[in-house]
Amino acid sequence: MNDLQGKIALVAGGTRGASRAIAVELGRRGAFVYVTGRTTRTQRSEVDRSETIEDTVSLISAAGGSGVAIRVDHLEPDEVRELAARIDREHGRLDILVDGVWGGDDLMTWAKPVWEHPLDGSLRMIRLGIDAHLITSHFLLPLVIRQPGGLVVELTDGTASFNAVYREGTTLAFYVAKSAAHVMAIGQAAELKAFSCTAVALTPGYLRSEAMLDHYHVTEETWRDALVRVPHFCISESPTYVGRGVAALAADPSRERFSGQTLDSGQLARIYDFDDVDGSRPDAWPYMVEVALAGKPADPTGYR
Template identity: 75%
Template sequence: MGTELAGKVALVAGGTRGASRAIAVELGRAGATVYVTGRTSGSHRSEVGRPETIEQTVELIEQAGGKGVAIRVDHLDPDQVSGLARRVEAEQGKLDVLVDGVWGGDNYLEWGKPVWQHPLADSLRMIRLGIDAHIITSHFLLPLVVREPGGLVIELTDGTAEYNAEYREGTTLAFYVAKAAAHKLAIAEAAETAEHGCTAIALTPGWLRSEAMLEIFGVTEQNWRDAIANQPHFCISESPTFIGRGVAALAADPEKSRFSGRTLDSGTLAKLYDIDDVDGSRPDGWRYMMEVERAGKPADPTGYR
């Protein structure tokens, strides 16, 4: 276990799987005490319906030499989030790092349907998960983050501000709005917490090899390159650990406030802090997606990892 974040307290909301899980593990590896919240706990499954649990995330934190605490929370329920804040305050008296990775809305996305054809209930559910849950979380937990100078708030999203400046063709209105909202959440949180010496950013991984993505492509982290035959642009994909390492480095940076209000990505963090992915490469996913995939060029990661 590292000591860069020794004595720090972190909370990863929605830390059940994917980027959020890896961030929780790497924060713990760096020495922070990490609270992990989510809805899939024990035998209870959230609407996502996947098997990963918050307890398993804590097990991974402990295997990395860190300390984790799993608490089942629905971040759309103000009473539950208020109770979470009271517990963290009672046990720690502060919160140094808040990572809001709450989502779980992918199952509601019907690709390529305009808003009038997309099921209304599903559209509104994505908005609730991507915006309402994040505001509820900030309302109750930011008072702990701003208690001491140097706090860090991260709004996880999908896409850089530049990429999301245009409509995400092939998705649908609610998904696009939910993900683009993170950029504005970070701007607002940065402004409202500035006098307390707090840093707030939005952050996106690149093409993430999450548990669900690996399952979709029928590969594992060990043989993920086999999926490139069917989806050539998967050549730029990255492991969840990549963004986790970046967040741990950012949290330990005494000058992180220079990024407040901005949207960062895993590739940018890797350059800033000299970080490699688990295979020793350094994927620059969103630059690739802007300059190669969106530009309609043939898949080729040369110069991008």
């Protein structure tokens, strides 16, 4: 499909995981995609993983799309200002802004109360999850409102209802940083309404990101081998699943009805009738509440 042909997209933090897949799927459907992040083929971020923004653009090209990789630290206002200026010079507008900036997973110390959690790690997560997103909004939203119909997607972890409860073992700074996306989408939706633009928060489910696959010592092809040690991984989904969701949302002329809401990949699959790469349709968040957190044996029946 090329229903996004001519659209200009930016995926901030598009180095890996959900953001990378979103960039690829937007490109697959015709959008020109700017991919930003801190890890390039010559320079790594503090996350210290091998995935790069250039690799993401290569995947976009392999999918039949086009895009460009630009190294940007979204905590540096001058760098984000220059990014906005470049997009303005080259296209004069931005149709789709996906803010997936993060990189704080390695900063978490699980099951530690805030007074025992390393303060520098807590503050860094807040900076990555909130400050970077506000900086990005400040400089890029003026391009989104240039034309009616713009879309802003704030990536998060967990639905609004799931995150309405603070769960034992959660790292407080992580919880605050990720929960901020829900209220950010509400505020952005209000400020963008006069310009007929849409803002949502969006969460994948139990994501088979590159880091998660490495953590469980499996690959996308062998991920089911992890079920012996992590039975509830049975509800997991590929990054492509949420990527297809964002592409479908971006192509929906009626998407403004979702503005201010927090959406999830399983929900978008039901609305837009698409499947994951294996032909299944995972619905992770109801499963997490009704099966995993309820202490029931792992069984995805009825949830994928």
